[in-house]
Amino acid sequence: MTLPELPPASLRLTIDRDALAGNWRTLNQLSGSAQAGAAVKANAYGLGAASVAAVLAGAGCSRFYVAHWQEVTSLLGQVEPSTIVVLHGPSTAAEAAFARGAGVRPVINTLRQAQLWIEAGGGTCDLMVDTGINRIGLPMDALGDPAVAALEIDVLHSHLAAADEATPLNMLQLQRWNAARQVVQHRRASLANSAGIMLGADYHGNLTRPGLALYGGVPCAALSPHIRQVVTPQAALLQVRDITAGEGVGYNATFVAPQSMRIGVVSLGYADGYLRVWSGKGMLRSMGRALPVIGRVSMDMTIVDLTAAPELAEGDWLDVDYALPEAAAASSLSQYELLTLLGLRFAR
Numbered sequence: 562m563t564l565p566e567l568p569p570a571s572l573r574l575t576i577d578r579d580a581l582a583g584n585w586r587t588l589n590q591l592s593g594s595a596q597a598g599a600a601v602k603a604n605a606y607g608l609g610a611a612s613v614a615a616v617l618a619g620a621g622c623s624r625f626y627v628a629h630w631q632e633v634t635s636l637l638g639q640v641e642p643s644t645i646v647v648l649h650g651p652s653t654a655a656e657a658a659f660a661r662g663a664g665v666r667p668v669i670n671t672l673r674q675a676q677l678w679i680e681a682g683g684g685t686c687d688l689m690v691d692t693g694i695n696r697i698g699l700p701m702d703a704l705g706d707p708a709v710a711a712l713e714i715d716v717l718h719s720h721l722a723a724a725d726e727a728t729p730l731n732m733l734q735l736q737r738w739n740a741a742r743q744v745v746q747h748r749r750a751s752l753a754n755s756a757g758i759m760l761g762a763d764y765h766g767n768l769t770r771p772g773l774a775l776y777g778g779v780p781c782a783a784l785s786p787h788i789r790q791v792v793t794p795q796a797a798l799l800q801v802r803d804i805t806a807g808e809g810v811g812y813n814a815t816f817v818a819p820q821s822m823r824i825g826v827v828s829l830g831y832a833d834g835y836l837r838v839w840s841g842k843g844m845l846r847s848m849g850r851a852l853p854v855i856g857r858v859s860m861d862m863t864i865v866d867l868t869a870a871p872e873l874a875e876g877d878w879l880d881v882d883y884a885l886p887e888a889a890a891a892s893s894l895s896q897y898e899l900l901t902l903l904g905l906r907f908a909r
């Protein structure tokens with residue numbers, strides 16, 4: 562027996578492709594003479610890596626950064642293998658062999674990774690130098706190691722710890738990155754993430770690596786006028802009901818109706834990444850009309866006050882307020898978390 566075609570999902574992420582492509586073009590322009598790539602790790606911050614990469618490639622992007630080797634598969638078929646860069650680098654011989662076989666670019670982060678890469682046969686690679694984040698990357702004092710000299714390095718990368726803040730750490734990292742560029746043979750250099758692009762031309766090098774701002778995130782005020790919202794979650798109404806004064810709504814009846822009112826139950830819950838922090842706080846909309854979340858968000862459902870849109874019926878779609886800077890301020894989740902939380906039940 563063949564399964565009938567699945568009906569459309571009751572939950573979808575609308576992705577404004579024009580805004581996505583526009584944000585990349587803007588960030589590419591703001592990068593001056595440097596070329597912007599795109600961080601598409603974690604399924605393009607939850608938006609869907611394959612479709613995002615296709616849109617960005619169409620806009621002119623030619624470097625796509627993922628974290629894990631497993632993430633390469635979603636991009637193959639969308640973009641040239643040689644444009645895919647794997648940030649975690651080869652930690653095993655199997656990963657080094659995969660990079661060579663698939664023709665994707667590894668970032669070397671440790672001396673051990675350098676050795677593994679050379680033992681696997683080597684070839685062009687990128688290098689990540691740690692200039693102060695103390696996360697992943699080769700320490701400055703390892704740059705003179707013969708294993709580094711043996712590498713064929715295209716892009717010398719470093720990563721800023723606090724580009725979204727005015728802190729002396731940015732200048733210190735810039736100085737160390739420039740020092741590394743004097744010591745290590747390489748063709749091109751890259752330092753800036755989204756916020757780093759706004760720190761000025763000194764931080765641009767030859768390539769920049771925006772992520773968040775492509776997807777509508779605004780990590781620093783200077784980017785605010787340039788970035789358009791990309792993602793709007795939408796959910797369908799499962800049920801509409803009228804309740805009377807004194808009735809409780811949802812688990813533990815944290816909302817009690819002050820008068821008789823019409824409420825709606827939508828197909829969206831914390832299992833979808835719409836966390837309980839939105840209980841009694843989030844906002845959904847129908848044609849702009851505000852429908853506040855009432856009571857607790859549960860695993861698969863959220864309840865809204867339909868007072869402003871009483872004609873809505875089962876099956877109607879609602880928009881979720883999800884402008885990232887505002888949603889982050891309201892929820893105390895980061896803009897990065899707000900995006901990457903969005904679950905697999907959303908049709909993308």
Ligand SMILES: *Cc1c(COP(=O)(O)O)cnc(C)c1O
Nearest residue numbers: 600720754755770771772773774
């Ligand atoms: C995730 C990541 C980026 C993108 O950072 P945003 O703040 O999202 O712009 C750039 N470079 C590296 C190494 C990253 O891991």
